[in-house]
Amino acid sequence: MEELFDDIERLAHAEKRVAMATLVATRGTSPKREGAKMWVGEEGRILGSVTIGGCVDARVIAESEQALSSFKSRLVEMKLGNEDAWEIGFSCAGDLDVLIEPVDLTRPDNMLELYRAVRTAVDQGKRAVIATLLKESSRKLLIIEGGEIAGSLGTSELDNEAQTTALDLMRKGVSSTVSLGPDSAPVFFETHGPPPTLIVFGANHVAMPLVSLAHDLGLKTIVVDGRPRFATRERFPDVDELLIGIPSEIAETLTYTSSTFVVLTAHDYKYDLPVLRVTLPARPAYVGLLGSKRRGAAIKEFLRDAGMDQSLLDQLHVPTGLDIGAETAAEIALSILAETVALKYAK
Amino acid sequence: MPALYSDILLDHFRHPRNYGSLAAPDISNEQFNPLCGDRIRLELKFDQLRVSEARFKGDGCAISTAAASLLTELVLGEDVEELTNISDAQLISALESNIQPARLQCALLPLQALREGLKNYRTNPLENQ
Numbered sequence: 001m002e003e004l005f006d007d008i009e010r011l012a013h014a015e016k017r018v019a020m021a022t023l024v025a026t027r028g029t030s031p032k033r034e035g036a037k038m039w040v041g042e043e044g045r046i047l048g049s050v051t052i053g054g055c056v057d058a059r060v061i062a063e064s065e066q067a068l069s070s071f072k073s074r075l076v077e078m079k080l081g082n083e084d085a086w087e088i089g090f091s092c093a094g095d096l097d098v099l100i101e102p103v104d105l106t107r108p109d110n111m112l113e114l115y116r117a118v119r120t121a122v123d124q125g126k127r128a129v130i131a132t133l134l135k136e137s138s139r140k141l142l143i144i145e146g147g148e149i150a151g152s153l154g155t156s157e158l159d160n161e162a163q164t165t166a167l168d169l170m171r172k173g174v175s176s177t178v179s180l181g182p183d184s185a186p187v188f189f190e191t192h193g194p195p196p197t198l199i200v201f202g203a204n205h206v207a208m209p210l211v212s213l214a215h216d217l218g219l220k221t222i223v224v225d226g227r228p229r230f231a232t233r234e235r236f237p238d239v240d241e242l243l244i245g246i247p248s249e250i251a252e253t254l255t256y257t258s259s260t261f262v263v264l265t266a267h268d269y270k271y272d273l274p275v276l277r278v279t280l281p282a283r284p285a286y287v288g289l290l291g292s293k294r295r296g297a298a299i300k301e302f303l304r305d306a307g308m309d310q311s312l313l314d315q316l317h318v319p320t321g322l323d324i325g326a327e328t329a330a331e332i333a334l335s336i337l338a339e340t341v342a343l344k345y346a347k
Numbered sequence: 348m349p350a351l352y353s354d355i356l357l358d359h360f361r362h363p364r365n366y367g368s369l370a371a372p373d374i375s376n377e378q379f380n381p382l383c384g385d386r387i388r389l390e391l392k393f394d395q396l397r398v399s400e401a402r403f404k405g406d407g408c409a410i411s412t413a414a415a416s417l418l419t420e421l422v423l424g425e426d427v428e429e430l431t432n433i434s435d436a437q438l439i440s441a442l443e444s445n446i447q448p449a450r451l452q453c454a455l456l457p458l459q460a461l462r463e464g465l466k467n468y469r470t471n472p473l474e475n476q
Contacts, residue, residue: 226379226386226406246377246386247406270385270408306361 005119007039007047008112012105015041017071019064020111021100023050024075024134024188025177028094035175035190040064050098064100073101073137097177099188101137114142117150118192125255127173127193129166133158134177134186145170153180153187162187173258173344195220196259196285196344201247201275202266203230206290210263210333211239217337219261224250226271248274260284261340263320267291272299280312286340288320290332352409353443359413364420367402376464377405378456385411385453389460391422398422398430403457410442410450415457417441422461430465433458 011018023036031051038048040061051057056078063076078096103111114130121128126145133139133153141159142150143166153159161180166189169176175191198214200207203225211221215238222241225231231242243250248271256262262279264272267290276299279287289296296318304313321335322342369375372390379386387405391398401419405412418438422430438458439446446454 226384227381229381230384246388246404249404249406266384268384270383270406270412274406 004037004048005115007037008115011039011041011045011047012112015043015045016104016106017042017068018045018103018105019067019100020103021050021060021064021098022188022190023096024099024132025097025186026094027096030094030096033175034177034188038064040068042068050096056096060098060100063098067100067102071102071104073099075099075134075137099132099134099137111140114140114151117142117144121145121148122192122194125194125257127170127191129170129192130190131162131166132188132190134188143167143170155181157181158185158187162189165189166191171258194257194259196261197222197257198261198263198340199224199251199254199279199284201225201251201262201264201271202268202290203227203232203235203242204265204267206329206332207265208235209330210265210336211236213330213333213337215239217341222254224275225266247271248278251275251278256282256284258285261286261288263288263290263336265290269299269302273302276303276316277306277308280308280315283315286343287316288336288339289316289318290320291318293319349443349445351445355417356409356413356442356444359416360409363403363412363416365402365416366404368404369400369402372402374461374464374468376460376467378460378463380411380452380456383408383453385456387411387415387457387460389415389418389457389464391461391464397424397426403460407456408453410444410446410453411456414438414442414454415460418457418461427465427468430461433461 019040021038023032023034026034036050038050038060040046046061049057050060067074076098118128121144129143131141131153139153140151141153141162143163153162158181165178169189169191173191173193175189177186177188180187197220199222200210201224203223207223211223214221221239222243223231223236223239224243224247226247228244231244236242262284264275266272272289300313321332322338324335326332326335369390369392373393374391377388385407387403387407390402392400401422403415403419421433435455439454442454
């Protein structure tokens with residue numbers, strides 16, 4: 001997400017006209033999900049990718065250059081059957097639809113302004129969806145979490161239907177093409193939101209590889225502990241934020257969204273109990289607790305006795321992580337992140 | 348010999364008294380155990396030179412939490428001189444438990460916050476008026 005906004009700003013300073021290629025639909029398997037973008041500048045710059053490179057991206061680049069010449073949008077359908085896929089080395093064997101839209105960056109009302117509005121919303125912790133009518137891609141509707149909208153798909157009926165669909169996709173955190181209206185007009189919904197965030201309570205030896213791996217996976221990371229000797233930059237060189245203080249008090253100040261993953265690694269009830277009292281009711285995407293089933297049962301019983309609702313206790317993943325037989329700190333970290341990735345993709 | 352964890356200790360851990368914060372405390376001091384991570388903040392409000400309100404906040408083990416909870420009861424109504432005279436033994440005794448030497452640091456953490464808070468209170472007299 002941040003990569004997209006960075007690409008936009010880099011292009012805005014270097015190019016006058018660019019083609020924005022967006023993966024709007026996939027059938028079969030695909031290395032990238034709907035919403036992936038590639039930018040092709042008139043001066044030759046290429047940023048991003050709609051696949052993992054190779055022949056498909058090359059075709060997209062060629063189509064983008066033609067779209068820039070004619071300055072007309074086009075929807076490119078790449079129907080790759082299995083035989084074609086093997087022949088050209090595209091091992092994923094999926095069919096792709098890519099929307100290519102030329103953008104004149106010298107015009108003050110160019111499309112990048114739309115993305116800047118999205119960035120502003122995302123920076124405020126909100127989700128935003130850009131809906132694009134695929135048969136006439138200049139018709140766009142921006143829907144921001146909280147009710148703000150801008151633009152139109154052409155009719156109020158389409159706009160109303162699009163808002164309902166957008167709210168559903170915001171909740172799921174996915175981009176997708178959906179047919180709307182009496183004519184079943186395909187509309188691409190491009191969903192943006194705050195970056196997934198991993199909040200780790202307990203700056204111990206498991207937290208260290210957990211934060212490093214999470215950083216590599218593109219998560220924003222926050223580590224919380226009461227001990228300045230443990231929560232150090234030296235131990236957590238990749239962490240975005242190190243917060244030292246009373247952990248449960250810090251927990252109350254943090255924002256929890258459907259993109260927030262919380263992991264308690266302290267393995268100490270003095271942190272686990274008060275932090276769970278704050279984080280479980282906040283209903284982030286995931287709350288995991290390091291410890292055995294037996295320890296987890298005791299922690300849950302304590303919280304239940306203290307009045308916590310069973311539905312909240314059921315949200316607690318304990319032991320945290322997929323059961324891959326992990327033993328070392330790095331392996332445990334891998335199992336935890338594997339579980340969060342599985343959750344993200346509803347596997 | 349008292350129990351390892353007395354009923355009073357467990358009760359104050361499970362149902363801590365005076366947990367929270369004060370809007371404008373006269374004394375606020377936070378202390379932590381650097382290795383085990385207990386962290387306790389003690390806040391006091393004076394009225395006519397005596398403690399009228401006491402609160403504590405923190406994430407700590409059963410011993411440090413219960414000790415902080417008990418301390419907020421011990422300090423009520425005391426003046427600065429009397430607060431200064433609260434001894435280690437007095438707080439340990441209030442826990443009615445067999446506190447092992449290795450856990451004394453946990454039990455005395457809130458008292459450490461009180462003493463540091465009093466020290467600051469005395470050295471900044473202008474701020475205390």
